[in-house]
Amino acid sequence: MQKSKYVEILRDWNFWGTNKVDTGLKRKYYLKKLRQLSRLNEVVGICGVRRCGKTTLLLQLIQDLHEINKLPLKNTLYVNFEDPRLGDSLTALDLFDIIEEYQAQLDPKGKVYLFLDEIQVVKDWEKFVRTIYDQQKQVKIFVSGSSSSIFDSKLSSLLSGRIVNLQVFPLNFVEFLQFKYQDDNTNKSQTDDFFEKSLTEYLTYGGFPRVVLEQDKIAKRQILVSYYESILEQDVILKNNIKQAAVLKQLAKYVLSNISNQISTYSLQKTLGISNQHIGRYLDYLEDAYLIFRIPKFSYSVKKQIYNPDKVFCVDSGLVNTAGFSFSENKGHLLENLVYLKLKQQNKDLYYWKNGTEIDFLIRKGVQVDRLVDVTTTVDDDQVWEREIKSLAIAQKEYPQAEMLLISLYNQSNRQGNGLTGLKEFLFEKFNS
Numbered sequence: 001m002q003k004s005k006y007v008e009i010l011r012d013w014n015f016w017g018t019n020k021v022d023t024g025l026k027r028k029y030y031l032k033k034l035r036q037l038s039r040l041n042e043v044v045g046i047c048g049v050r051r052c053g054k055t056t057l058l059l060q061l062i063q064d065l066h067e068i069n070k071l072p073l074k075n076t077l078y079v080n081f082e083d084p085r086l087g088d089s090l091t092a093l094d095l096f097d098i099i100e101e102y103q104a105q106l107d108p109k110g111k112v113y114l115f116l117d118e119i120q121v122v123k124d125w126e127k128f129v130r131t132i133y134d135q136q137k138q139v140k141i142f143v144s145g146s147s148s149s150i151f152d153s154k155l156s157s158l159l160s161g162r163i164v165n166l167q168v169f170p171l172n173f174v175e176f177l178q179f180k181y182q183d184d185n186t187n188k189s190q191t192d193d194f195f196e197k198s199l200t201e202y203l204t205y206g207g208f209p210r211v212v213l214e215q216d217k218i219a220k221r222q223i224l225v226s227y228y229e230s231i232l233e234q235d236v237i238l239k240n241n242i243k244q245a246a247v248l249k250q251l252a253k254y255v256l257s258n259i260s261n262q263i264s265t266y267s268l269q270k271t272l273g274i275s276n277q278h279i280g281r282y283l284d285y286l287e288d289a290y291l292i293f294r295i296p297k298f299s300y301s302v303k304k305q306i307y308n309p310d311k312v313f314c315v316d317s318g319l320v321n322t323a324g325f326s327f328s329e330n331k332g333h334l335l336e337n338l339v340y341l342k343l344k345q346q347n348k349d350l351y352y353w354k355n356g357t358e359i360d361f362l363i364r365k366g367v368q369v370d371r372l373v374d375v376t377t378t379v380d381d382d383q384v385w386e387r388e389i390k391s392l393a394i395a396q397k398e399y400p401q402a403e404m405l406l407i408s409l410y411n412q413s414n415r416q417g418n419g420l421t422g423l424k425e426f427l428f429e430k431f432n433s
Helices: 001-012 028-038 055-068 092-106 125-135 147-157 173-181 193-203 209-213 219-236 245-256 265-272 278-287 302-305 318-324 326-344 382-398 423-428
Strands: 042-049 076-080 113-119 139-146 163-167 261-263 291-294 310-314 349-354 357-366 367-378 405-410 419-424
Touching: 001 076, 001 092, 028 055, 028 139, 028 163, 028 382, 042 055, 042 147, 055 076, 055 113, 055 139, 055 291, 076 092, 076 125, 092 113, 092 125, 113 125, 113 163, 113 318, 125 139, 125 147, 163 265, 173 193, 173 209, 173 310, 193 318, 193 326, 209 219, 219 245, 219 278, 219 318, 219 423, 245 310, 245 318, 265 278, 278 291, 291 302, 291 349, 310 318, 310 326, 318 326, 318 349, 318 382, 326 423, 357 382, 367 382, 405 423
Parallel strands: 042 139, 042 163, 076 113, 113 139, 367 405, 405 419
Antiparallel strands: 261 310, 291 310, 349 357, 357 367
């Protein structure tokens, strides 16, 4: 591509001219984090599943830097590498051409903020970032991507710890209410009927911003199908050059039909008819694309952790209902997945525990077991209540310092004690990370 065309294309995405750039509804939690990171010298890596809102957050940060910090708009350069006009074979050399042309045509004075969105499509991009980081101290770099491996390997080795990462998730339940009703006052004062109706919608369609804002239910499902297929095709199959695409899709469907369960690669070997090594690698790819997450069984022995199956969770319940079973068939597992996602966003060190009985989540803090967490749909049934309390009591005998937490959606019998808390109270609890 001729260098003279780069800035012309980028004007459509940037705030330099009179064109209005839609920055959408603000996600205050992530914006606050990004503002803090923008004051550091390090490269900022923003990672997360495709379509979770990374692009919107970058544009919102640009707007904030201008409105709050009074940064001239021409001192920001945003590049969306999913724009087909930029071509599909960009390299690090093209990135040098882009920033050279930008500086020549806009002539920014002082510090420049460079935003490189979905950077993983550019070959050798990490070399460009390293060079700019080392040689141009007046350039602050933000990169985003839909693959965890680009931040875990390439940049970490090249920048030797000079990168800080922020993982972005689809909307959590509180954000979902704020987007759906555009009301910052959605809180625990909402009625139980309102909460349950909203929770059902959230668990059914998930928290992707575009899906939440869409009113038509058929359109919601169509968007989710397109997201799911795009994640598998672009971020898993093409990225990793997978030849057995049908097998990968079959594995993904099986996993999302069994969220909040332990997944044994040896059992899957018989089901899918491929080697254990292939299954393990495919699961790694799904996790690399942020579609799934895995937690191990807790043990102070690393060997025992490795030889026990992981529990698997999904980044969004809407994708679960698109690829797996329906909401009504899967409600209990979806509730556990919901709790997992909140704990994950709080950066908790998560495991499950099993020794005759099972605890959904064991939270480790340093070398200590900090909390034991179980999730249930209801404690109104006497047998369920007794089973849950017994399981937690057994685990607490092994970890007496650990706090017990039993999270329940329904508690019409008004049971109390034993660490019992309502799901609504848990979801509205402030982030403490």
